[in-house]
Amino acid sequence: MTVSNSVFSAFSFITFILVLIPFPWHLEAWNTGTCLYMLWTAFGLLCYFINSIIWRNNAINWAPVWCDITARVIIGLSVAIPAASLCINHRLYCIASVRSVTRTKQEKYRAILVDLCIGVGLPVIAMALQYIVQGHRFNIFEEVGCYPFTYNTPPAYLLVWMLPIPIGLTSGTYAVMSIIAFRKRQSEFKEILSSNSSLNPNRFFRLMALAGVEVLCCIPLAITSIVLNATRGEVRPWISWEDTHWGFSRVDQIPSLIWRSDPSANVSLELSRWLVVVCGLIFFAFFGFADEAQKHYKLAFASVAKHVGYTSSGTGTTKIGSGVTSSTGYSFQKFKSFGKSSSSDAVSSRGGMPILVNQEVVEKRDSLDSFSDITSIKESEYDATELTPTSTSPFNTLKSVKTPNEAVDGPRSITPPASSTMDNSNRV
Structure with a gap:
């Protein structure tokens, strides 16, 4: 077990605790966007932590069902965290535009339903769409654990890697609209805050800062992921469903000696899991000291x-x-x-x-x-609006890499993944 993996195991577990402790109070305050952000981040941290422990010195397929779940969660995370940020920024805009400070119970239930459709529905759709371009069941990387595999073909760009971009653009639009609405209604906004003990300008501006982080990080990371997959990985043509899913039950098992010897694979895998830790630490940095x-x-x-x-x-x-x-x-x-x-x-x-x-x-x-x-x-x-951080999309900067000398029982060779879904396969 390398030192870097031990450090990651410690940080992921500590961050998991820091993110999950405030969850009951956010839930009671009906902060749907914040709760979704915390749940997805905590679930991702838990999956990565367990994987780093189980596969710390091996790449054996101990738990295939757990790997199926983990691979789905990793795919969903790349969309879920930006989607949770979209819910948060939409709520900020409603407050800044002085439309949603006092709401009836029916309006609250309707807002929660909309947030759930965005924060849960979009990730579930992303998981289902990824199956269309899923080349085989999953990969197992020593020290990292289970990881999804996406076949590098043109439909994968539209169905998997481009999904965070429209979500990030919409979230960024709401963030800009919140700033404009706040400047136009600054005097009214102060009166509303003074009449409501759960709101104050300091807390609102922390949320605005998080909205800026989402705009500055999510979209550039998604674009970088697309460019790297298109330039460093070999894009295979889409032939048919049967061709893409040929040998679907295969599980590639890659020792750490192989993937760590490739700088691109090393950076891609480490960055993908550490970005989830960063998302949790960002939440704690903005709201853990209140x-x-x-x-x-x-x-x-x-x-x-x-x-x-x-x-x-x-x-x-x-x-x-x-x-x-x-x-x-x-x-x-x-x-x-x-x-x-x-x-x-x-x-x-x-x-x-x-x-x-x-x-x-x-x-x-x-x-x-x-x-x-x-x-x-x-x-x-x-504060009903304080505890609503935004985030960056953590699985959008991975690079396409190739693993040497991986034999395959079929017309394709195996290579380690390089993006959020680690797509780096080569077909013969």
């Missing part, structure tokens, strides 16, 4: 700490059952005294003069109390 978010992270940390035997007291941390006290609190344990001093009123540290101490009996709370506190937070304490 007052509400810090409160939720601290509550979650306190709950886990209590579960393993630690609890916060004053400004320090006390380990239950160890006699270690915080810097400002008293010990929760009875100290053993030396000599004949009473255990309730005296302590002798080294058998010398007894020292009087104050002793408090603290009832130990259940380890799940912190989560009860979390769920009891009122809806007014957090």
Whole structure:
């Protein structure tokens, strides 16, 4: 297991936790776009993390069903994260245009339905369309794990690699329209924010910054992916469905020694999975340092700490059952005294003069109390529009590469993928 793979496993798991902890409060606030962003990012991180552990030193097809699921998720991620950003930017535009601050319950349900159609429907459609140009079942790269395969043929550009571009253009259009609407209705916007405790200019502008990240990153990355596949990979003509799916059940297993020896394959595979980590870290960077978010992270940390035997007291941390006290609190344990001093009123540290101490009996709370506190937070304490980051499309900069000496039982040779679907096959 290489150092880079170990580092990725650690970062992917930590980012998975950071992204998933705030999910319940976003869900209660009806932040559909943010919830979709968090779910897709967290699911992608979980898949990559599990793959990096299972296939850390091998390329054996241990779990074919899991690989089928993982390959579908990777295909969906390239569309799902831009689609979630589209939902967020559309919501921003509605707020900036002063049309959706107060809505009826029916309007909220309709908005949620639209967001689900975009954030879930589009990725599912992308997964189905990719099957048309899926050359074989999937690939397994040592240390990376399961990965989808897309046959480099002209329909693949339209059905797979170009899909993030119209989504990104639409999302960017809403972002620009939000800025224009805000400038035109700046005075009205301030009045609306002052009348609504869940909104403030600082939170709104953080969302506007995320919208700018989407415009600046998503479309250029998608265009780069298309150019690299067209120039560095051999584009095969579409002959028929049977030709494209010939030997469909085949699973290519590539050791790390092979794909890491090819600079293009190395960069493509590492970049594809690290970009998902970057999406999670961007979310945390924009929203993890807000007052509400810090409160939720601290509550979650306190709950886990209590579960393993630690609890916060004053400004320090006390380990239950160890006699270690915080810097400002008293010990929760009875100290053993030396000599004949009473255990309730005296302590002798080294058998010398007894020292009087104050002793408090603290009832130990259940380890799940912190989560009860979390769920009891009122809806007014957090921002319905704050927690809605945008993102970049993480699987759009992969390059077409070729793997040497890969024998195939048929008229085609196997080469490692190079794009978001790692399409780099050659047919004889």
